[in-house]
Amino acid sequence: MVGTNLKAETMSLMEKRTAVEAEMNAIIHRLSQPGGPGLSGNLIDAEGFPRSDIDILHVRAERRRLAELRNDHQEISEKINENIQLLHSARLSNVSSCVKDSGNDADSNQNSSLVNADASAFPSNNIQRDSPVSMDVDLIISKPFALIDEITDASPAAEDGLQLGDQIVKFGKVEAGENLLERLASEGRSNLGQAVPVVIMRQGAVINLTVTPRTWQGRGLLGCHFRIL
Incomplete structure (x- = not known):
């Protein structure tokens, strides 16, 4: 019960x-x-x-x-x-x-x-689930380490499928640990113009995406902000 x-x-x-x-x-x-x-x-x-x-x-x-x-x-x-x-x-x-x-x-x-x-x-x-809100929540086993709390329209992050509120489980080779902001920035710079596999948690569902860091009209290579959890 x-x-x-x-x-x-x-x-x-x-x-x-x-x-x-x-x-x-x-x-x-x-x-x-x-x-x-x-x-x-x-x-x-x-x-x-x-x-x-x-x-x-x-x-x-x-x-x-x-x-x-x-x-x-x-x-x-x-x-x-x-x-x-x-x-x-x-x-x-x-x-x-x-x-x-x-x-x-x-x-x-x-x-x-x-x-x-x-x-x-x-x-x-x-595994990507099509109905995250209706999923059995005790199937979630990954622990996110960062949250996207800002994202700019038409930015690389937005165009590649990331959304406000997405929680990052893995970004390229970066997983939970120390010096996460520095490691995330380094991973982005070292993969300029190349697709980076990203595992996120969105509304309780684990989803796989690829994001390509690249220059654009806005700031940074992705156009989003990560907040460490």
Whole structure:
């Protein structure tokens, strides 16, 4: 019963996170329009006066709301990860108990079936699920190390399929560890113009993509910002 309730709570959190990401994307899109103020652009003109081409109060409200949503997104993601770890701990404990209890009574074929059935419940990172929100959340086994908290329209990251809120499990050769920002930057520079395999977690689903770091009209080689988790 506890596991069922925890799973239901996690599914609800995933749906809530999806709604938060949609609102964040909408705000970012509005602020990043051509000639717009951007996510952190200056609101005064070259002479030091408030810009007359934008609604400054509205822009400030949008930026403030975006900051609130980012905090909400982080809290929800942390709770989801906490629930997933609890679900996995419960699953592994149950499997271990089943194997131990059935060891003396079941024949080798039955034991083999039990092990194979459990192994099939833990997919590799190469599996992409089509309905992430409806997935069985205790199948997630990878731990992300970074979150995309900013992404620019028409940037290499956006064009190659990355989205705001994606959690990075693996970027090229970079996995969880130390000096992650430096390693991510180095991986991007060393693969300029080359496709880099990326494993992400999106709404609880593990997805494989390829991203090509390249020069474009904006900043950096990807046009997104990684926040280390």
